Amino acid sequence: MNPCASDRPLGHGESGARARAALLALWALATALNVAKPYHVDDAFYVAEARWIAAHPDRPTSGRIAWEGEHPEPFFRAGNHAPLVPALQASVIATVGESPIALHLLTSIFTALVVLFAHALARRHAPAHALAITALVVLSPALIAEQNVMLDVPLCAAWLAAWLALDRDDPRGIVGAGAAIAVGVLVKLSSIALLALLVWEGARALRARTIRASHLALACALPCASLALWGLASHAETGEVAFLSRAQSVLEPTLARGLLASMGVGAARAALFVIVLGGVMPAGLVLALAWLVRAGHRGALRAGGAVLLGLVIVARTLVPELARRAGVSALADEPLAHSLLRVADLAIGAAVLTLVFARARHVDEIDRRLARWLAVGALAAIGLAPFLAARHALLVLVPAWLLVARAGLLDDARSTRIALALAGLVGLGAAVADHRMAQLYAEAAPRLREQVGAAPGTRVLTVGHWGWQEHAARAGLVAYEPGVTALHDGDVLVEPLGVHAQAVDLADRDRLERIDVVTVEAGPLDLVRTLVDREGLYVSWYGLPWSLRTEPLERFVVSRVRPR
Helix, strand or coil, X not given: CCCCCCCCCCCCCCCHHHHXXXXXXHHHHHHHHHCCCCCCCXXXXXXXXXXXXXXXXXXXXXXXXXXXXXXXXXXXHHCCCCCHHHHHHHHHHXXXXXXXXXXXXXXXXXXXXXXXXXXXXXXXXXXXXXXXXXXXXXXXXXXXXXXXXXXXXXXXXXXXXXXXXXCCCCHHHHHHHHHHHHHHHHHCHHHHHHHHHHHHHHHHHHHHCCCCHHHHHHHHHHHHHHHHHHHHHHHHHHCCCHHHXXXXXXXXXXXXXXXXXXXXXXXXXXXXXXXXXHHCCCHHHHHXXXXXXXXXXXXXXXXXXXXXXXXXXXXXXXXXXXXXXXCCHHHXXXXXXXXXXXXXXXXXXXXXXXXXXXXXXXXXXHHHHHHHHHHHHHHHHHHHCCCECHHHHHHHHHHHHHHHHHCCCCCCHHHHHXXXXXXXHHHHHHHHHHHHHHHHHHHHHHHHHHHHCCCCCCCEEECCCCHHHHHHHXXXXXXXXXXXXXXXXXXXXXXXXXXXXXXXXXHHHCCEEEEEEEEECCCHHHCEECEECCEECCCECCCXXXXXXXXXXEEEEEEEECCC
């Protein structure tokens, strides 16, 4: 179906002024929700790295951080990225000081690029729905709630720039794509997956004689050169090639598991990616149902409903039993709303990917190209990322929504408006709730320090990583290091239960006497939850990118060290 053939679809005939105003509004909304947000989750890593680079520009990756481990380790071992974005953040710190607002405004520049690039691609391939597609991308929880000061929005901008350049089918386009991929590699190592796409598209352009072999060679040389320069620089600084050490740390457990076990893990990650993709495209449910009704596929609708009902039954019976046997208490005891969302997310993700495969097989070259883009992003998330998260699905949102639009699912203006309203409800709800969660940790650290450390000389220790460790350090709480920190009589230890934390030594645990549990209750704006049981928007081992919860936001266990 031609996406331009409907009776005045949403966005039809948009004027340049209207488009610019709408894009500006989307960017301003995303920026407003992020600019004053306290550092949250992985922000602490990149802020610490930027702070180190500002003070030690000649040794950008040699600083140390305690990050999801028992002891501090160098940045180049804890992360899988070149220091390009942290260096930009360091330049901001060196210029205006360490200002969270300034660092969030730096992210806002990349958000603007994502908005512009997404709209440009939509105008090329689904012009009648360009604004709707751009809005669906921006309002996704993967973008609007997860901008922060991490690498993922800059990474998305680099990927979209590469796809825009590849779309040109001329020498400037192929070389420009190589340059964009070279930048992407220096943002995050997973961008190396785009090199395969560059070779594929370049070979197709060679057969069509729109480029010469020298153009393709130059395009491929650019990301290879950026990778080589990163390797040489890291070796000169640390004596190691950072990305090779990281690859080894990822491959060793894979090889140790064996082929069949690794295939099982890969299949599980692929299934989880489908769920995460559905979770960050909630509007897909409205569009798919409306399309089935319009197309008269009532039999398919009834069959799909029966399948979903069966999945809900499985989710409430078989999955909890398997989870109990595996010791995964969060899955075993999850509420009904969580199970329903899991099934809905699976259905949305599966519907989108089914549509992608169908159009890649039977329609035109543009659809096949978009499907290749989505496939590369999915494979990068499933095979190259250390875990799955909503931000990894961000990389495939633009080709996914383009294929949805080109299949005609956005042709009906009424259902598209409902879909946009649902996307806005979920996206804004997630963004507000996540902002409140970040604010919780920023405010809790000094408040707890004041409450439990009132006695002169009392030392307040804490465990916990992510954004909490940044706020705790600023409030004067001392990070506990297992096997290194010596507990003194009367010391107080604060343990947040909602963030990843280092383990307390058993000998030290035996000396702790619980004196309080500080509970932070949820409010009306916390219904859409982005972090539950240390999972959610930022990491999904088995959880959902967002869920609906009314339980307390966080519990801080406060203990005092008993005299020996």
